[in-house]
Amino acid sequence: MAEKVLIIGLGLIGGSLAMNVSKKEGHLVIGLDQDEKTLNMALKQGVIHQAAKDFEEAVKEADICVLATPISVTIEYLHALQKIELDKPLLVTDVSSVKKRVLEAADQWKHPMLSFVGGHPMAGSHKQGYPAAKPHLFENAIYVLTPSVHANGEEANRLKELFSETGARFLTFTTREHDEMTAVISHFPHLIASSLVHQAKGWQDTHPSIEHLAAGGFKDITRIASSNPRLWQDIFFQNRELLLSMLDDWISEMEKVRGFLSEKDSEGTLKYLTDAKHYRDGLPVKERGAIPAFYDLYVDIHDKPGAIYQVIGQLAAADISIKNIEILEIREGITGVLRISFASSEDQVQSKALLEKNSFEVMLQQ
Numbered sequence: 628m629a630e631k632v633l634i635i636g637l638g639l640i641g642g643s644l645a646m647n648v649s650k651k652e653g654h655l656v657i658g659l660d661q662d663e664k665t666l667n668m669a670l671k672q673g674v675i676h677q678a679a680k681d682f683e684e685a686v687k688e689a690d691i692c693v694l695a696t697p698i699s700v701t702i703e704y705l706h707a708l709q710k711i712e713l714d715k716p717l718l719v720t721d722v723s724s725v726k727k728r729v730l731e732a733a734d735q736w737k738h739p740m741l742s743f744v745g746g747h748p749m750a751g752s753h754k755q756g757y758p759a760a761k762p763h764l765f766e767n768a769i770y771v772l773t774p775s776v777h778a779n780g781e782e783a784n785r786l787k788e789l790f791s792e793t794g795a796r797f798l799t800f801t802t803r804e805h806d807e808m809t810a811v812i813s814h815f816p817h818l819i820a821s822s823l824v825h826q827a828k829g830w831q832d833t834h835p836s837i838e839h840l841a842a843g844g845f846k847d848i849t850r851i852a853s854s855n856p857r858l859w860q861d862i863f864f865q866n867r868e869l870l871l872s873m874l875d876d877w878i879s880e881m882e883k884v885r886g887f888l889s890e891k892d893s894e895g896t897l898k899y900l901t902d903a904k905h906y907r908d909g910l911p912v913k914e915r916g917a918i919p920a921f922y923d924l925y926v927d928i929h930d931k932p933g934a935i936y937q938v939i940g941q942l943a944a945a946d947i948s949i950k951n952i953e954i955l956e957i958r959e960g961i962t963g964v965l966r967i968s969f970a971s972s973e974d975q976v977q978s979k980a981l982l983e984k985n986s987f988e989v990m991l992q993q
């Protein structure tokens with residue numbers, strides 16, 4: 628069914644969703660953003676069909692409204708929506724990383740025309756704004772739906788249909804389940820990543836070379852510390868109670884690790900690391916989220932001109948398409964590691980065989 632879809636907030640997430648919705652036959656995408664440059668860019672690129680000037684007018688025109696603004700702003704919009712006189716039904720959804728207060732606001736609605744199904748695509752980036760948006764951001768990602776008390780299954784199905792071009796997989800959870808799980812696998816890790824960066828920064832004065840030693844491991848684990856601080860401050864405060872309780876658990880966990888080291892408990896330490904490795908290695912890899920979505924190969928390369936070209940040139944000659952490429956670690960005069968991601972395991976296995984035939988050292992991760 629053709630729908631008029633209003634997307635408020637055309638940043639990383641809203642812009643990426645708009646790129647998918649505007650591909651759908653017959654759908655009219657209306658964009659609204661406080662940043663005029665963003666709005667103009669999206670309009671110029673055909674990602675939205677109309678730029679709205681007035682919230683109330685745009686809401687009255689739409690069949691579906693997607694709130695893709697910072698969480699506190701989304702909650703303000705939810706309060707504002709119930710004051711608008713509508714003469715046709717409006718299905719509202721959001722993309723917020725924390726759901727408790729969002730659903731509290733929507734559950735309070737007494738408006739006969741309004742219904743709400745919360746949404747949260749579990750994919751993103753440390754980058755922000757419309758320029759970082761991309762249509763394939765949600766490919767293979769989990770897209771969590773959290774229906775409000777007034778919503779029915781049909782409304783969730785309308786959203787699944789609306790976002791069908793994203794390639795995401797939909798799962799429904801209660802608000803509490805969602806907020807607990809995202810606190811564990813997204814919000815708390817973010818807090819730890821920022822604290823690790825602070826720890827390194829603290830050692831910088833006494834060890835000025837420390838920044839040059841920050842290689843693959845540190846960069847991998849702290850990438851998310853480069854995200855938009857304002858957005859994450861909002862997320863931390865929206866999920867404050869759960870994060871406080873997780874900080875207490877973490878402090879006891881660190882006491883346990885401290886005990887292994889102070890007691891020279893090598894068996895305990897080995898078991899701790901082994902258990903973590905087994906759990907981490909068993910996490911699903913074909914979904915986006917904590918673990919990359921693609922099929923990865925790790926290729927050892929030498930630090931000399933043309934080294935990377937030799938690898939990708941051979942894959943190109945064999946007509947194998949690469950989804951992503953990243954230099955994980957390369958130090959002057961020493962070998963580095965190239966992480967190449969493929970969309971299918973066939974491409975991954977074929978590339979491994981090809982590169983090994985040409986004397987590259989390759990490790991496969993599935």
Ligand SMILES: NC(=O)c1ccc[n+]([C@@H]2O[C@H](COP(=O)([O-])OP(=O)(O)OC[C@H]3O[C@@H](n4cnc5c(N)ncnc54)[C@H](O)[C@@H]3O)[C@@H](O)[C@H]2O)c1
Nearest residue numbers: 636637638639640660661662696698723724751752755756
């Ligand atoms: N960044 C991620 O990785 C990620 C992933 C999933 C969900 N989310 C959620 O998505 C939402 C947006 O995050 P983002 O990363 O896209 O941020 P962003 O900064 O890239 O985009 C936010 C957009 O909202 C606009 N905006 C802000 N206030 C507005 C207002 N009052 N009216 C209209 N437009 C306004 C901004 O101009 C900007 O274009 C947040 O609620 C966040 O929790 C983020």
Ligand SMILES: O=C(O)C(=O)C[C@]1(C(=O)O)C=C[C@@H](O)C=C1
Nearest residue numbers: 724749750751752753813851916
């Ligand atoms: O990839 C990243 O940079 C992200 O932080 C994405 C991430 C995550 O924690 O996985 C961040 C917040 C979201 O609500 C969903 C996804």
